[in-house]
Amino acid sequence: MSGQSVLVFDEQKYSRDELEALADALASRLVRDGVTAGQRVALMSSNRPEFVVAVLAIWRAGAAVVLISPAWKSVEVAHALATTSPVYAIGDNPVLAELMPMLSLDESVTCSADTETFGEPDPASDAVLVFSSGTTGLPKAVRHTHASFAVAVEQWRDVLELTERDRMQIVTPPSHILGLLNIVTALESGAWLRLHRRFDLDTMLHHIEVDRITVEMAVAPIALAIASHPKLESYDLSSLRYIMWGATPVTPSVAEEVTRRTGVGWMPAYGASELPVIACNPVEGAQLDSVGRAAPGVSLRIVSTETGEVLGTGETGEIQALSASVMAGYLPDEETAGAFAGGWYRTGDVGHLDDGGWLRITDRLKEMIKVRGFQVAPAEIEAVLHGHPGVADCAVFGIPDPKDGEAIVAAVATSGSIGEVELMELVAGRMAGYKRLRRVVFVPEIPRLPSGKVLRRELKERYGRTSD
Structure with missing residues (x-):
């Protein structure tokens, strides 16, 4: 098929038309196998193009995708399946295959004239279920509708200032909300995207140089690895507009060391599985001691951890957020009520807002x-x-x-x-x-x-x- 490539994996290249045709073919297979709108499909996959095709196909069939980490062991996967009750499974992981019948991503999916015609899914129906961090117990499933996830994609595109001229690469797990958000936002923006099988620092730095990557994503371990790389200066990173630091507050000494050695600046951002884009620094003029200002369409407030009273500027308390991109709720359902306070999502993070609307996180409430x-x-x-x-x-x-x-x-x-x-x-x-x-x-x-x-x-x- 013709068309400019939008997704690259090793030497494989896919145009948008090819991805759409493959997704249609796989969605038709799901429908023939009995998957119907509103049901859930488990997906446990490594980082590969078939992961992207599977997500698009599940959505075309009107089902919701349950993202399961490929790093999980049998007990963790069994808990995820019991929590979400998927009717079908797709993946490349033997752990999932042992627990329920699984369509292998290693099976060839080919484009065919014998495909269904698919309409748009119901915006109010579930699109994706991801699992919360689980640092204090068994993970909860976070439910996002097509409507809420679409708003999150729009917010992410806005704060990244992402366009069809940008080039990105994904080295983090696709089963995490940030991995999925990056992939879908890149596709929706027309940006060019490279997937990697796994994280390797030298491979990542090499492809920034040869692919002329413009936006790089990093979490704390990746940032630490970049800062301590003994031959960092040997790579040409001049194509980068910035590196995004997410998932944890920035460690200024680490970020500043990378900038000193490469000249590349940072864009700290803040989100959660439950509300993917909460706040972000501007592309120009980032402040490393802040996760930024509220993203477009997000309202923030700080409340007392003792009384729940809304606090003033500069006062420290729990960070709460209001946005159309917030989750629909948890599974199990009984976990949902405690996540909200009068419609505001309780982040569980502690921090304060200054006069300029800059948000600073000091810690996790439970930590x-x-x-x-x-x-x-x-x-x-x-x-x-x-x-x-x-x-x-x-x-x-x-x-x-x-x-x-x-x-x-x-x-x-x-x-x-x-x-x-x-x-x-x-x-x-x-x-x-x-x-x-x-x-x-x-x-x-x-x-x-x-x-x-x-x-x-x-x-x-x-x-x-x-x-x-």
Whole structure:
């Protein structure tokens, strides 16, 4: 088929017409196999073009796609299936195939004249179900309708200032909301897109240079890897308009190191599975200590974590957001009510707004450490630790303490010679007494989700013995 390529994978190239024809053919197969509008289809796939075709096909058939991480094990996948009750499964993962009949993505899907004619899906029907981070327990399924996800795509295109002239690459998992959002937004904008099988830093940097990538996406582990690359200057990254930093607040020292070595600036952004685009820095004039201003079509407010009262400018509390791109709810259904306060989505993040509308996040509500009645934000201490040249990565968490309520522990991955006392003195010299470190544990790496979020629960289970 003719047409300019919009999607590239290894040496394979696909035009928009080819993707549409393949999606029609697969959607026709789904309909013949009994999939009907309103049902759910599980998709557990590696990063590959067939993932894109499968998503488009499921939507054409009027069904909702249940995105399951290819990294999940049998127990996690079984929980996802029990939560969402899909009637059909597509993928390339043997774990899913063991749990229910699965149409393999390795089967050839060919364009055919024998295809159905598909209309637009009902905007109010579910489009995609993704799973929340699950850092505090079993993951919940987040339901987005076609209407809410379409608004999220429009908001993402607006804040990225994405056009048909842009060129992107996807190295993060497609089963995460950001991966899906990037793919669909690129296709809707007419941008050029390369998919990679997996993340490899040198491959990513090489393709920025040879493909003349204009917009790069990064989460914290990728940003850390770029900043510490010994031969970063050997790559020509001049085509980049910016690098987007998402999933976690920016670590300024890491971002500034990349800019110093490459000349490329950053665009911090803030979203969640439940509300994909909450706030974003402008393409020009980003502030690294802020996740930006509210995205178009999003309203923000800060409320007291104690009383729920709406707070004023500069006051710190829970961040809440209102937008047409917010999720329809969770599965199980009973989890939904607690996610909203009078229609406002409760992010669970703590922060404040300044006079200019810039939003700054200080921590996760559930991750705040209580020491002698004081609230301590792990991110505040992590920022100090990151400033030490011997700290490659770190995470701070609380453990039970009979005297103080909780004691503060830092897990640190080092990039040089460094000792516990030195780090404890560093924090003690910069922060209030109740924020002092009780213990430092040195680890090979900080456990994180693919999105970059720290698995503090895992650290607590591994190193959370009661303080002396």
